Amino acid sequence: MNVQKLARRLVLAAAASSLLNLVGCSSSHDSSAAAAAGSVTDTLAVSPTVGVDAVINGGRQTVSLSFNSTDSSTLTNLKVTAGLSSLPAGWSGPTSFSCATVSTGSGCLLNLVYAPTAVGSGALKIDYGYTDSAGAAQTGTATVNYAGTTNNNVLGTVSPAGQIVATIAQGSQKAIVNFTTDDGNSASAFTLTTALSTLPAGWASSASSLTCGSVSTGSGCQLPLTYTPTAPASGTLSLAYSYTDNSGDAKTGTVAARYAATANDNIVGTVAPTGQIGGPIGNAAQAVAVIFTTDDGFIATDLSVTSDLSSLPLGWSASANSLTCASISTGAGCRLNLSFIPTATATGTLTLGYAYNNNAGTAKTGTANIAYQSTSHNSVLGTPNPAGTVRVKVGANKQIQLIFTTNDGNTATHFKVTSDLTALPAGWSGTNGFACDAVNSGTGCSLPLSYAPLTNATGNLTLNFSYTDSAFTAQTGTGTVSYSNPHLYLYDNALGAEYCAINLDGSTAGCATT
Numbered sequence: 001m002n003v004q005k006l007a008r009r010l011v012l013a014a015a016a017s018s019l020l021n022l023v024g025c026s027s028s029h030d031s032s033a034a035a036a037a038g039s040v041t042d043t044l045a046v047s048p049t050v051g052v053d054a055v056i057n058g059g060r061q062t063v064s065l066s067f068n069s070t071d072s073s074t075l076t077n078l079k080v081t082a083g084l085s086s087l088p089a090g091w092s093g094p095t096s097f098s099c100a101t102v103s104t105g106s107g108c109l110l111n112l113v114y115a116p117t118a119v120g121s122g123a124l125k126i127d128y129g130y131t132d133s134a135g136a137a138q139t140g141t142a143t144v145n146y147a148g149t150t151n152n153n154v155l156g157t158v159s160p161a162g163q164i165v166a167t168i169a170q171g172s173q174k175a176i177v178n179f180t181t182d183d184g185n186s187a188s189a190f191t192l193t194t195a196l197s198t199l200p201a202g203w204a205s206s207a208s209s210l211t212c213g214s215v216s217t218g219s220g221c222q223l224p225l226t227y228t229p230t231a232p233a234s235g236t237l238s239l240a241y242s243y244t245d246n247s248g249d250a251k252t253g254t255v256a257a258r259y260a261a262t263a264n265d266n267i268v269g270t271v272a273p274t275g276q277i278g279g280p281i282g283n284a285a286q287a288v289a290v291i292f293t294t295d296d297g298f299i300a301t302d303l304s305v306t307s308d309l310s311s312l313p314l315g316w317s318a319s320a321n322s323l324t325c326a327s328i329s330t331g332a333g334c335r336l337n338l339s340f341i342p343t344a345t346a347t348g349t350l351t352l353g354y355a356y357n358n359n360a361g362t363a364k365t366g367t368a369n370i371a372y373q374s375t376s377h378n379s380v381l382g383t384p385n386p387a388g389t390v391r392v393k394v395g396a397n398k399q400i401q402l403i404f405t406t407n408d409g410n411t412a413t414h415f416k417v418t419s420d421l422t423a424l425p426a427g428w429s430g431t432n433g434f435a436c437d438a439v440n441s442g443t444g445c446s447l448p449l450s451y452a453p454l455t456n457a458t459g460n461l462t463l464n465f466s467y468t469d470s471a472f473t474a475q476t477g478t479g480t481v482s483y484s485n486p487h488l489y490l491y492d493n494a495l496g497a498e499y500c501a502i503n504l505d506g507s508t509a510g511c512a513t514t
Contacts, residue, residue: 052114052146053153054090055183060115065126065142067099067108074333075102075130080110081139082127090116090148091124102130116148133331151247152183154190154215156239156255163258164227166202167360172228177239177255179212179221181246186216190243192223193252200237202229202261215243229261232296262298262359267328269336269352269368277340278373280471285341290352290368292325292334294359299329303356305336306365313350315343315374328356342374345408375470378408380415380439382463382479390451390483392427397452402463402479409441410470417447418476419463427453428461439467451483458484 054061069075079098087093093112102108110126126142158164159176166173181187192210199205205225212221223239237257245251271277272289279286294300303325309318317339325334336352350370358364384390385401392398406412416435424430429450436445447463461481469475 052144053149053182054114054116054146055152056116056118056148056150059148059152059183060113061182063112063114063144065110065112065144067102067110067128069102069133074331075132076100078102078108078128078130080126080128083125087112088122088124088146089118089120090114090146114146116146119148119150121145121147133333151245151249152181152185152187153245153251154179154187154241154243154253155182156241156253158255158257163260165260165262165359166227166229168229168231168261168263170360172226175225175227175257177223177225177257178219179215179223179241179255180218181216183246184217185246186214187246187251188214188244190215190221191241193240193242194238200235200259201231201233202227203237203259204228227259227261232261232263232298234258234260260298263296264360264362265294265296265298265300265358266364267292267300267303267354267356267358267366268295269354269366271368271370276371276373278375279342280375280377280473281342281344283342285339288338288340288370289332290336290338290370291332292328292336292354293330293332294328296359297330298359299327300356300358301327303328303334303354306353306355307351309336312338313348313372314346315341315372316350317341338370340372345374345376347373373410375410376408377469377471377473377475378406378410378412379469379475380404380406380412380465380467380477382465382477384479384481385446388482390481392451392453392483392485394453394456394485397450400449400451400481402447402449402481403443404436404439404445404447404465404479405442406440406470408470411438411440412467412469412475413438415439415445415465415467417463417465419465421463425459425461426455426457427451449481453483453485456485 052061052063067078077098077100080096084093084095084097091112091114093110097110099108112124122145124144124146126144127139128142129137129139132138157178157180159178164173164175179190190210190212196205196208196210203225205223207223210221210223215221225237235258237259239255239257240252241255242250242252269290269292272291277286277288292303303323305323309323310321312318319337319339323334323336328334338350348371350372352368352370353365354368355363355365382402382404385403390398390400404415414437417433421430421432421434429452430447434447439445449461459482461483463479464476465479466474466476
């Protein structure tokens with residue numbers, strides 16, 4: 001065997017093999033939304049997870065360990081802590097390895113080479129540590145099983161490399177699987193054992209089957225594929241095959257291709273905490289986050305906030321004057337941190353504009369709206385209707401309303417009349433336990449009262465009440481109604497002019513000559 005020629009061939013074949021082994025990669029982003037949504041638990045996955053075989057004395061495989069987060073959160077400070085300084089026989093690579101961040105795709109790759117010189121097998125273990133998106137230190141171990149053999153292997157290489165992505169209703173994505181041997185020598189009796197009629201939804205091949213009498217180098221044994229999705233999806237296409245290696249042994253293998261079907265997605269800016277932001281003047285700063293994600297979980301790119309973050313409404317400030325994110329999907333890796341300090345009474349909406357390219361490459365824009373209000377400690381007033389002194393003739397009955405409103409139009413809540421309406425002055429009556437959920441500038445909170453005096457009387461009806469003001473502080477107040485019973489003037493020829501108060505039974509009281 002020409003060892004040098006064999007080695008040159010194996011460099012190319014093994015490089016293609018390493019692309020086959022990169023499975024399970026996923027996008028990831030920082031989940032520091034824990035400030036608004038609780039703690040985050042994320043982990044790191046390393047691929048490939050399949051074994052590595054190489055022919056001794058000339059065989060060579062480049063193995064790329066791809067580090068990715070498992071829940072779309074950005075991980076930081078990844079560092080290999082053990083394994084590189086004492087690699088097993090036949091392995092070579094860098095003496096140290098680290099990545100500042102671990103995110104989408106294969107951006108964090110540790111390249112190692114397996115070139116065995118003797119028959120053998122084992123497990124390569126690489127220990128690593130990193131910081132998760134909640135700021136906690138984590139550790140893990142990547143394991144790659146390997147074997148040095150005297151006979152060759154058939155490998156499948158998918159082109160295009162990496163994840164195959166197609167956009168729904170925008171044509172097909174073509175792919176080719178090329179089968180070669182890892183040492184350049186021929187294998188025989190190759191057969192694709194996966195039935196092409198059972199491919200995942202959206203996948204098809206112009207071939208009904210694939211057999212190759214001989215497999216070595218080049219492109220003589222290829223499978224054409226097309227991916228035409230009709231609905232959002234993601235997964236791994238696995239193709240199994242069998243063959244006879246150069247020593248006459250029967251073998252099997254599998255080639256895998258990751259894929260995703262996307263629509264024209266959108267980036268959404270979600271505000272945390274939800275609801276209206278605000279509080280009374282003088283309160284401490286309130287932390288507000290706008291978290292940008294895609295509405296279908298697939299990746300959009302090149303987000304930038306287009307609003308001027310250095311010129312926000314009164315009371316608002318941003319942690320930086322700009323925000324850009326290269327890649328966005330789920331999680332909280334693309335996050336704008338804001339602060340609101342109520343400094344003056346105000347009500348409004350902070351609108352933030354942003355631009356991005358969606359997963360189909362289309363340029364789009366969007367807005368995130370944050371409703372806010374700063375309030376003072378307002379008061380509830382009780383005003384009688386009709387206004388002025390209530391005058392009712394003895395024996396008559398009059399309906400009065402005590403209308404409760406706020407002095408600034410902002411809403412007070414949890415309003416309740418605390419006076420005992422069963423113990424009102426003579427002639428007065430009302431429903432005990434009167435309450436309103438909200439009091440503002442309208443007339444929706446009105447206490448009906450009835451005044452039916454039996455004797456002459458003059459005075460003030462004062463009612464106590466409690467409420468929570470617009471600054472969420474418990475308060476109390478009073479509402480007053482003045483009342484008086486008019487006199488009836490009489491004329492008597494013998495006594496001259498007199499006026500008296502007329503009681504309900506017709507008798508008089510308090511008569512005086514005039």
